[in-house]
Amino acid sequence: MGKQTIRERIPAFASILGLLVLIAAYYIVGAIRDANVAYGLKAVVNQSVVVALVATGAVFIYTLGSFDISLGAATGVSALLGAMAYNATGSLAVMFLVCVGVAVAIGFINSSLASVFNLPIFVTTVAMMSVLSAFMLILIGWNGAGDTIKVKARDVRPLDNIPFKVAILAAYIALCWFVFTLLPTGREAKFIGGNPVCARLSGINEKKLAVIASLISAVGIGLGAFLTIVYAPTLNKDTASSIGMDVIIAIVFGGMPVSGGPRSRILSAVVGAFSMGFLSQIMSMLNLGSGYGQMIKAAIFLLVVFIALGSQRGKLLTR
């Protein structure tokens, strides 16, 4: 039996090549604009790590062929409750546990609602997003300290360093990679994403996987929430609100099909998150106006996706 040819393997690396091109562009723009590129690398890590965490977990959900748009709001609620827990107890460990625990609880509600009542996950998460966003405002009201919930910056500063964040990210990716590659879960998830009917007729328990996927992704959300507090300990109603969309973009940027299935990869999320980090650094160095900046960002996004998805032009339009 033969091996895969290089040509057949290229799609798997397209997104990594995309990341490399962006890094190259980053250095070139940096040189032209006389920027502090070394500091910029740190900034990229700091800014991408939360999205990378949440997106890596979300890969499980996307692999199943479903879609979660409440990730940002879930991160926000977890972070707010984590911060309130810290303020009540003064313990970082409690804060960590509350962040992860709240995220897991939300994930559990999400997935069990969807699986007990056979709801389409996407629409469930749309509803969840509005509930969670509203809940964030209510929490801030309860907290009763103006428009923010604060943790003392100096209390979390010891954790606000790159090695710690990278270690958390690496550990979580390793966990996800382990589950995705070395346990049946990943295979089964990819199969469900590829053909749910066939998966069911092959004895795969879809509902169980939907719950597992939500829970694993919830751990990512919890870690993301924890690092959000560590990075910026003053939280408000919009904390982490952009993460929901960032995650979709990161996953697509990372070369994973949004429809999930067999071509799903854990590393897509990290590659995508860091690609976005570099892109936003480049955009900030170019110092274009908000409007033009966003137009160019959108164009580059579409271009990169176009390239990363390769030449799958069928006779039919993609759906």
Place this chain on the structure above:
Amino acid sequence: MKKRPLLKKLLLSLLIPCAVLLVLEAIALGKGVRLFANADSWKLFFRAVANVTLTTFALSINLDSGRFDFSLGAVSMLSATVAGTLAQQWGIGPWPTLAIAVAVAALLGLIHGGVYVLTRIPPIIVSLGMALFYEGCAFAFTGGKGVSLVTRTDIIGFSTIGNYILVTAVAVALIVLLFDFTRFGANYRALVSGQKIAVETGIHEVGNALGCYAVSGALMGVVGFISLANTGSQQMALNFGSIGIMFTAFLPMFIGGWIGRYINKRVGIMLGAVSMALISLAFARFDTASSVQSIVSALLLVLFLIYLNNEFAILSKFRGKKEAES
């Protein structure tokens, strides 16, 4: 589909809006508030009907074909921005401005469709890119200032109950005609449920998809104009700030799908929108806080979906009980 008598079909289709009305009136009675207190209430109601109906059409046209569209809000914003700016510069009245908004929005839809057709990137991703792009365009077009027409009484004067009814009626009529009684519509419906077969038979899918994006865009142009004429201003949004409008269309879309079993689906969507408009009116009349609004809307969406996805089980339980009793 069992043949049901026309009357029964009609009653079933009106079931949801009437039930919503009854429940809300009951709550209103309890609170000592009248739902339709004055002209403003009616205006709010019909504006909401118009907005939600058109937005839901715009969403469902492409969603039924498996094409998710996050850019609806951005299209509405950008078209209203362009039309409003031109109205300001040229001093034209509401109807020409509406026409410009519709034309611009249709063009934006067409461009969106064109990018999708050319690149073959999955539609949901294209729509994300286009949403960002159009938000950026609107911002760059006005230098971020948005549009202010508050002094243009002629354009603000467009916001009347009569015009809302007119716009809704015309849009529903056109959409029903277009999708149920033309060649485009016949091809569209064929493509929705049998993409491969339809294409192999020789139906031009690319053209149809472009048409759908253009129509969907045009509808959002109307929505954009209605909101521009209502407040006299168009605010800018960046970083996906515009996508929220899409979420308002889900519940009416599902309700429309359910009612569509008994009458024309597109009329069903309008009745779904009527139900939503009643809820919006109630929120305004009861002075409901926005976080409560979000939670109530989300719960309604989830509850309706739970019913929809477990209808068989729920109904059979219900029937089983009945049979047991009798």
Place this chain on the structure above:
Amino acid sequence: MKNLKRFLSLALCLMLALACVPAMADGHVKIGVLVSDATSSEALAFRAYYTEYIAKAYGVEFIYSDELTDAAGEKSAIDNFIVNNCKAVISFSSFDRPSQIDQCDAAGIYYAVATGTLSDEQYNEYKDYETYVGAIGPSNQIEFQAGYDMAAYYIDQGMTKFGMFGGAVPYYNDMHIYRAAGMLAAMVEKGGEGANYKGADNAGAIIGQIYADGSIEPCTIGSLELAAYVGGYDFNDAWFGKLAQMVGTEGIQAILTVGSGVDVLGGFISGSGVKLATVDSFTPAMKEAMDNGILDYMAGKFAASIGPIFAAMLNAVNGQPIRDGEGNALALGQGYWVATSAEQFAEYSAVDSSMTDPAYTKEILDQYAAAGVSYDDFAEFVSKYSFDEIVALKK
């Protein structure tokens, strides 16, 4: 190898795009600007003053952040400024000011607050930081006063029935809460014997009550009546409906707004005869609204009001910081221009919108962006912010 070709073409595209980037490595000063609002007319007027007047006049480059929504965004934006080798950061964003100051201090770049002020506690902590230049702008007291003045203006005319738009009050925004509290305080004070808002009859209690509720409740305040209230920025049908309802409220005479009044209410006010008062800026759109009687009262920050903080920043960057006798950073207040007639508005906006001759020109600023300017000189300069004083200064 189609994919590889495509990559090469992408790389090529990027290079071409980069070739279009003007090589701006001539060593000019770069200043980062943090903004949490990129679209309001006030924010745009400020931005135009910096990027179209100051940047050209002084040969500096302003790098604006995206529209920030949280403290994490502020931190990332400052990181980006550091990457860009900015010498200074001017902040219009207030999610977490202490952390902004700490971050800039750690990176050794100057930091100034352009709107609002630090709390006393915060000021005490940071006033002797070398990199902390200071804050110039309306303090919460000035915001409170702006609201108070607005309400008092109508009550003094004999009006009794009001509506109120609370903007970001439900999001616990300080600035809007203080303005709203000011309005209520004026009503309490002028509402006759025993007038109170939900039992609160002094500024502190009113502010506390709003923070506790996250909202404001329509009620009678002595002889006056707050007949309707709308808050938030929902932009949905129900919200627009509430706004329309408020304008349509029987017998309502004036609607007091903490901001964005014309944008959110203009369409409904048109032709209703209800007076509209707001806090905004001197833009053509507002002028038109004023000319057409839609807007009746406007308190506005003039675009060039952020000139002095730039001058102070420039001094710091040039190694001649303005400090008080104890070496403390600036903490100066600055209020609003209030226009209550179309003529007045025309006069203000003519000065304010000028990009060749703004309120604070380079000539004026140069007097204070120089070596040896004392804290007191500078404070006196900033305190003369009223329109007439500035016109006098220009002469």
Place this chain on the structure above:
Amino acid sequence: MRGMDKSFGATVALRQVDLDVYPGEIRGLIGENGSGKSTLTSIIAGIQKADAGEIRFHGQPWQPASMIDALAHGIGMIVQETGTIPGITVAENLFLGESSRFRTPLGLVSRHAMEREARQALDVIHADHIQPGMPTAMLDLQERKLVEVAKVMVKKPEILVVDETTTALSQKGRELLYRLMNSLKAEGKSVIFISHDLDEIKQVCDTLTVLRDGRIITHFTRETYDDDAIKTSMIGREMQGDYYRSDSEPSWREDVLLRAEHLTGSGLRDISLEVRAGEILGVGGLSECGMHTLGKALFGSAQLTGGTVETEGKAFSDPRQATKLGVGYVSKERDTESLCQQASIRDNIAIAGLKHIQHKRLILKKRETAYVQKQVDALSIKCRHMEQPVSAMSGGNKQKVVFGKWLGAGSRVLILDCPTRGVDIGVKQSMYQLITQMKREGKAILIISEEMAELIGMCDRLLVMKDGVVQKEFLRGQMNEADIIRYMI
């Protein structure tokens, strides 16, 4: 038709094909899967375009832009897969892509006129019971096929192409189609008929063309029909060994591996059955008799209102438990229900056997490769490597992958719904051998099939179903086609 070439990427589907079809002829096309039959006919019918070569129709160059275009000019095709769209009405399907014909002066499409003409079209093929205004989704598969037939026939084509249509039709439907084909022939028109069923093709066609690997191998005329010669030319070598089972006596072991009692619901009415180790139980009937539902029900994946299924004394009610207990199910809808098309051979085979691959709960690539390789070798699945997506494989090879999935998982009970549907003769034979082999190993096998010969050739026992009820049980040796058909209809 001269020098036709067509390739899809690296796969060459047609090489230098020359073919003549004469008026008044019913021409059979036969060949293994992937031999190029469907490609050839789809080019003729305008679904795709050839890379090279020329077609002449009545002496004129033939280059239809689409299926409608081809149909309008005299060549119509009834496709192998479902050719109707469920979401629109029968009338709309009949005039798919041509709604502009019914345009009123206002530019709108008149539904009334369309439905009137549809009625006439349906009458032509005597499909009186189908209403033009009905949503197509309400029709069963056979009725939908008839709608397709009507769609083509209403255009009075000069050449009718029938691509494996009969698999979806009952005997009655088939006869209707044969009648139409013969009447075309009588009018001096031509038919190109594709089928896997050698008996059918021999009965229907005047001449027979064999394709293999995209080439025309040979032609037969009615006089020279010879099963062995045709089969040999199709697979390119002599068939060796038996086609079906060689023994003619029923046999099984004592232990019952699958027992179903009183299955009711989804069209089944109180069905009980048992399958013993080493037994091949056949279930036959018309396509709508409920036997396909029965297959699903026995795997726990049908919505039932009553009844139980158990294997070796352990009851189960969903596919997950079934799989765990060693029951495997091969669906009739191979592409949509048995395989994940974009996934690789590796993934498709390994998915049901992950617990066998697990080593200390981990899935190690090496063990997985060995596991998959074993099945690939045992079933001689043709592929370049196991990372190949199954979507690019031929029907027979795909079916082998499905078999590999269940065999690898160690299933002791196999429910095979139409296991050789759309599979060519060469592979079919090896599958029959494989099934016989499994019988010998003591597995319990249930074959649901619409092919009578297959059932008679393979089964120890045969249940004939009609309207959701088992009508009659036959034992091996007592089965004959005429009797069976009597109970089916």
